Amino acid sequence: MYTAVVLLPLLGAIAAGLFAPWLKDRGSQIVSCGAVGLSALLSLPIFYQVALHGQSRTIELFTWIQSGAFEFVWAVKFDTLSAVMVLVVSVVSSMIHVYSVGYMAHDKSIPRFMAYLNLFTFFMLALVTADNFGQLFFGWEGVGLASYLLIGFWYDRPSANAAAIKAFLVNRIGDFGFALGIMGVFLVFGSVQFDTVFAAVPGKANDMMNFLGYQVPAITTLCLLLFVGAMGKSAQLGLHTWLPDAMEGPTPVSALIHAATMVTAGVFMVARLSPMFEYAPAALAVVTVVGASTALFAASVGLVQNDIKRVIAYSTCSQLGYMFFAAGVSAYGVAIFHLMTHAFFKALLFLVSGSVIHALSGEQDMRKMGGLRRTIPITYALMWIGSLALAGIPFFAGYWSKDAILDAAWGAHSGVGTYAFWLGIGAALMTAFYSWRLIFMTFHGDTRADHHVMEHAHESPNVMLYPLYVLAAGAVLAGMIGHHFFVGGGQEQFWGESIKVLPQHDALEAGHHAPFWVQWLPVAVAIIGIGIAYGLYIRNPELPRQLAARFKPLYFFLLNKWYFDELYDLLFVNPAHRLGLSLWKKGDGDIIDGYGPDGIAATTVRLARRASLLQTGYIYHYAFAMLIGVVVLATAAWYLLGRAG
């Protein structure tokens, strides 16, 4: 059962991908949905046994690489952390599979899409059930690959290809850090097995290691390197630029990979490695600052975006920031709690926006929407649920988890904790604002779409709506149900061994005793945010434009995403491009080809012409050549003999 959960999607991917000609569209949909659905069903009893009854286990499948002290085992590790992740991943993934059947109904290559989704699910499950760094890396790269394939799924669009390549390359930067971190772990601990490493961490807490010629604290360095990987995968400030572009992929992909699961892998990793991070307070501080800054930064960019999916993408980025600063103040359980609730409501939001796009025949620009609430009422209602959950309005899912995060940040009573708290509050205000801006621009007011499109606007088919109901139920209830286990009184028993928090770091416990205003401030700012959005977009629709005109530099600063892309182009992309161009033209073309293949070929031809000129056809030339040969050989032999004797 435990192994099957992980392997079923792989089988589904192989079947749907390789046997597509026999399965046809319908067959591949059934196979892939069935495989993931079965995984989701199996994950329920596993969650029950492992998480609720504390029966964690590791099943070793086989050794893949054994080289000296390096041993790399395929295994599935089930403890509370991975059980939660498996449950979230497989359930959300199966809902999105079903939704895709409807969303992608008109696409040309349905089997390929379903196979990619299945493949992604497999890699994600392999990642979360890893019991060593090697398998973690395998899953990590695997989801990166699947993400690349799915972002570029519509490979005939140049923008999709560019986005796919960008995602891949930016992730590569993160993965470089991650790989360095893993190698460092092997260097310091002599093993990549989680249990072995974690057991050895306390003994090496004060060790130093040589990194780039400097003596640095070992654990902190390793944690920071690994965190670079997490930053790449989870689109944190600096390495976030790929995520908004990744929205070029089909919407179910955005929901599954770039909202609910893959991008949370970084958070999962930090939680999984909590026994290491706990001994690296400096690294934790970095995590906190990066997370909090990302939360505020991404929310601020989300305020002014006009593409419906990009708004949600920045929202994702921002929510991931929340998760990271929760982890940064050692509230790993809270981070995972938010990860879970976020998976439900963000997948819901994406799929709902997919419904909107579907209804409007592919239109994504909110400036060309409006007035849709009567045309697609179910979608409208679902969007409200998702947004309420996102904004943290009581008693939707996001309220429980976001509140807990901010409480924990407050409870950390440290400089970075306070920094994170206030930035989090600011981000919460913005979150509420842009969510309702989205709702008001899309569903309220007069329509700005052209009337052809409006005539065709229609509610989505049931195959797309049912998964939305399931996710909506999650968005409403997940917080209430999970609160007790994840962050409430039952949390210590629930997490068991899977997460380690040193007693002096227990911000969560301190957070329970936060003052009244700390607990209710997030809700208050959320309501204020909604109010501002209402004021700007319903009461006084002209005001936003005036504001934009008035604060033009700020507006463009936000609209252009703080000019990160331009900065990177200037600093890295263009120099690299120039370097590549000169290496290609001068280095490869002139030097290597010139003296290498082309030069040798030309020399060969020259020599060949000379060699055939030797053949004159005159017999005395031939005889002469023979005699010359004898003379040369005789002289050589004489000389050699003279030297020998």
Added chain:
Amino acid sequence: MAKDILVLGPAWPEVFLACAAMALLMLGVFRGESSARLVSWLSVGALAATALLLSGTTPERGLTFGGMFVIDSFAVFMKMLVLLGSALAIVMSLDFNEREKIARFEYPVLFLFATLGMMMMVSASDLISLYLGLELQSLSLYVVAAFRRDSIRSTEAGLKYFVLGALSSGLLLYGASLIYGFAGTTSFAGIARIMVDSAGDMPLGVVFGVVFIAAALAFKVSAAPFHMWTPDVYEGAPTPVTAFFSVAPKIAAVSLLVRVLVEPFGPLVGAWQQIVVALAVVSMLIGGFAAIYQTNIKRLMAYSSIGHIGYALVGLAAGDETGVRGVLVYMSIYLFMNVAAFGAILCMRQQGRMVERIDDLSGLAKNQPMVAAALAISMFSMAGIPPLAGFFGKLYVFLAAISAGLYALAVIGVLTSVVAAYYYLRIVKLMYFDDPVDVFDQPIGRPLGLVLAGTSLFTLLFFVYPAPLIFAAGLAAAALYAG
């Protein structure tokens, strides 16, 4: 000594072949011109019977004719190759000669005499018997080279071959006389003894003698720089004769070269190793580069054979048992792939006339896929592309060179084989990717078809079970070093 003369045991196959050749000559004389085909088949039968007799001889080393004739595993191995090459050449000639109206009974008989000469060469253990065998072979070959008497090119080829051959014989005799003058004996065993005795202080005359003999033999194997006659003779001689030239006499001459250098002059290895290295390098270079500009397929094959001799000499240059084994393996494989290539060339006829331009092969794959496939296999094999037989041939000689420390030689060999691959693969490209120009005549004839199929299959499937050949070559090489 006197008793030895009457012991014919080790030489029975040669005796039989000599008698058979003379009998067939008589038969031809009495039956007239119409007997050509019969005499050809009987010649093939005589060669087969000789091979049978040969396989019945004892594997132990034996001497006869007053120590002038030696038989050992090495000789048996080489004679088998020579007999096979001659028989295949006669079979390939059958239809060709009839079509070209040069079908005479003397043709197969001359082949038999040449073969007899080659067998004597292989078994020579004295400078005198060496020369006798060589001349018997050469005189027969001069005649068959000019066999198409009404063709200027053929007679020119025969004449060139004769004049230059005479020059090389002169070099050989001069070298032999130098050796005799210093050593006082012509027997290999005697020379070897003296070489060992005077190892530290070798007279210069002996060294010059070795150089002259080596140069003369290099002429016979067409190693550069003594190769100049090869392209002209190959081009001018009738195609089956060219096929014959490129295999049997080469194998015989190589075995003679190997035996002379290893047996009497073995102690002088330090001196002749450098000569062989030089011959090998120049041959490989000429074979690789000069072939590129050829437009005539037979000239191309001439340069190709020069290159192949270069590779075989790489093995000899190693100067040890593995090296000689490499030479033997290489020559065996060379026999098969070369016969396959010439078999395909013999199919190049348009409207009853032979065509010899490489461009005529364009698009052959579309018209005659089997012939094209056979030629392609042969070309890939000559280029040394695994898993075809030619790859293994090169593998063994280069292995020997590496283990003997001749790294530079092995590197040059590999590089020139890259150059050679260019013109081999160009033929494949012409056949498979270019548009057909003219259709070749069909059918190609059953005997030729069988030869083509057999040799191609050997080349293609050698890698499946290479052990017998490698093992036999190993035994033969060991025999040479044991004696």
